[in-house]
Amino acid sequence: MLERNLGYWTERAATLRPEGRAFIAGEFVNAVSAATYENRNPATGAVINLVASCDQLDVDAAVVAARTSFESGVWSRITPTERKKTLLKLAELIERDSEDLALLESLDMGKPVSVAFGYELPELVEYVRWFSEAIDKLYDEVAPAGEGNLALIRREPIGVVGAVVPWNFPLDMAIWKTIPALAAGNSVVLKPAEQSPLTALKLAELVKEAGIPDGVFNVVPGFGSAVGRPMGLHMDIDCIAFTGSTEVGKMFLGYSASSNMKLVWLECGGKSPNIVFADTENLDAAAEAAAKVFYNQGEICSSPTRLLVERSIKDVFVTKVVAHAAAYRPRDPLHPESMMGAMVDGNHANRVMEFIEAGKKQARLLLGGNRLTINGSENFIEPTIFDEVQNDHVIARDEIFGPVLAIIAFDTEEEAVRIANDTVYGLMASVFTSNLSRAHRVSNALKAGTVAVNAVDMISPLVPFGGVKQSGNGRDNSLHAFEKYTSLKTTWIKY
Ligand code: NAD
Numbered sequence: 429m430l431e432r433n434l435g436y437w438t439e440r441a442a443t444l445r446p447e448g449r450a451f452i453a454g455e456f457v458n459a460v461s462a463a464t465y466e467n468r469n470p471a472t473g474a475v476i477n478l479v480a481s482c483d484q485l486d487v488d489a490a491v492v493a494a495r496t497s498f499e500s501g502v503w504s505r506i507t508p509t510e511r512k513k514t515l516l517k518l519a520e521l522i523e524r525d526s527e528d529l530a531l532l533e534s535l536d537m538g539k540p541v542s543v544a545f546g547y548e549l550p551e552l553v554e555y556v557r558w559f560s561e562a563i564d565k566l567y568d569e570v571a572p573a574g575e576g577n578l579a580l581i582r583r584e585p586i587g588v589v590g591a592v593v594p595w596n597f598p599l600d601m602a603i604w605k606t607i608p609a610l611a612a613g614n615s616v617v618l619k620p621a622e623q624s625p626l627t628a629l630k631l632a633e634l635v636k637e638a639g640i641p642d643g644v645f646n647v648v649p650g651f652g653s654a655v656g657r658p659m660g661l662h663m664d665i666d667c668i669a670f671t672g673s674t675e676v677g678k679m680f681l682g683y684s685a686s687s688n689m690k691l692v693w694l695e696c697g698g699k700s701p702n703i704v705f706a707d708t709e710n711l712d713a714a715a716e717a718a719a720k721v722f723y724n725q726g727e728i729c730s731s732p733t734r735l736l737v738e739r740s741i742k743d744v745f746v747t748k749v750v751a752h753a754a755a756y757r758p759r760d761p762l763h764p765e766s767m768m769g770a771m772v773d774g775n776h777a778n779r780v781m782e783f784i785e786a787g788k789k790q791a792r793l794l795l796g797g798n799r800l801t802i803n804g805s806e807n808f809i810e811p812t813i814f815d816e817v818q819n820d821h822v823i824a825r826d827e828i829f830g831p832v833l834a835i836i837a838f839d840t841e842e843e844a845v846r847i848a849n850d851t852v853y854g855l856m857a858s859v860f861t862s863n864l865s866r867a868h869r870v871s872n873a874l875k876a877g878t879v880a881v882n883a884v885d886m887i888s889p890l891v892p893f894g895g896v897k898q899s900g901n902g903r904d905n906s907l908h909a910f911e912k913y914t915s916l917k918t919t920w921i922k923y
């Protein structure tokens with residue numbers, strides 16, 4: 429049997445020749461300016477490849493390609509069933525190249541390769557299949573307009589969709605945004621984060637092989653101000669689907685207001701509460717779930733970063749969480765047993781360490797708190813737990829986006845809900861309890877796009893994902909994702 433051990437992944441990594449050029453109108457091309465930047469592996473500091481450092485001119489070319497393909501109808505006006513067949517082929521190709529995709533993701537942003545290969549890629553393949561299958565099962569509406577009138581309400585593709593995504597789940601976010609948009613018949617311009625362009629470019633190769641027509645899918649790598657900004661301000665992009673920080677999300681609202689009023693769908697930051705009541709039936713399972721805050725190096729927008737524990741069980745429960753955190757010891761991301769890799773880059777590791785230092789001044793450090801050097805790279809940070817945190821402490825207010833858990837004690841249900849909702853964010857929340865009435869009561873009271881009961885971070889193509897408040901406005905996943913990428917058209921016929 430094939431053993432995917434450290435040697436196996438290391439050898440494969442050495443043979444990969446990742447694409448670094450932009451993908452526009454069906455071809456890989458250099459930036460018009462010919463500029464490139466060095467793309468580094470955060471787990472070793474080594475340069476992986478040179479990537480096109482695109483700007484306004486490349487964005488313009490990609491938008492022209494997208495608009496031309498959209499207006500030609502080569503994708504937008506074929507039947508949904510035909511689009512389904514092509515996207516199902518793409519799912520097959522993603523499955524075929526799962527190893528390469530997982531490895532590129534790991535090298536690019538530091539996550540453990542076996543997590544990417546074993547969990548994330550299979551889920552993504554299913555995700556693409558789910559949206560491919562959905563598109564020819566959606567029916568439009570006929571309004572009850574009365575005799576002599578036929579009022580049709582149809583969903584049409586919007587046109588050119590700009591997708592701007594972050595580095596924490598580069599391929600997931602690229603797929604979450606672009607596959608429903610493509611399924612609905614749009615043409616797409618995708619901007620990966622500058623830290624993690626490789627899987628988006630590999631996806632472009634597979635899109636071409638699957639037979640999606642040239643110009644329908646374009647990838648423009650580069651920096652936020654050079655590529656994201658011109659996309660936000662572009663007069664011929666109809667909709668922006670953004671995942672990233674709240675700060676940059678707000679910029680996109682501004683870009684839209686000062687250009688063509690394009691739709692702006694935002695999936696932004698989070699500071700998710702996880703409330704554990706003393707009546708929880710299985711405290712061990714709850715503690716194991718709470719420790720998932722360290723998954724993906726803690727670089728997850730919906731991570732349960734504020735752990736609210738009922739005071740009467742706090743000490744017992746916290747001991748269990750600390751025990752489960754041991755599973756997330758940072759290791760070489762290519763080691764098959766690694767559950768925690770490197771932070772995405774040195775700047776981000778510095779930022780996370782600043783939060784940890786701030787935490788040490790305000791709360792009680794219970795676990796970790798140190799930066800580690802592995803394979804010569806200083807981008808590794810231990811799982812870190814702070815106890816005796818107050819909700820107004822910096823580490824309870826700001827999104828750290830690293831392996832840091834803040835524990836806050838509470839005495840009553842009302843207090844727990846008040847603390848949980850005392851944040852500018854509203855992406856995800858969790859409640860652990862064996863009391864059914866309390867589960868419903870608290871779920872209803874929590875201001876979040878998703879509330880998980882006796883679980884954390886429940887995400888699936890079956891249900892909408894997104895936030896309220898400053899966590900954003902759009903919903904990825906489920907049939908509701910199509911609402912972002914289609915507009916309603918009424919055709920009223922008198923007869
Ligand atoms: P970021 O906001 O810095 O960058 C996101 C994207 O925006 C990148 O492609 C970046 O190049 C681009 N960008 C940066 N500055 C820009 C500008 N001035 N104009 C236009 N585009 C610009 O976010 P990040 O650091 O890549 O990712 C981390 C953030 O993403 C966290 O805040 C996290 O919560 C958020 N996130 C949210 C979700 C969600 O679904 N809610 C999922 C994953 C990550």
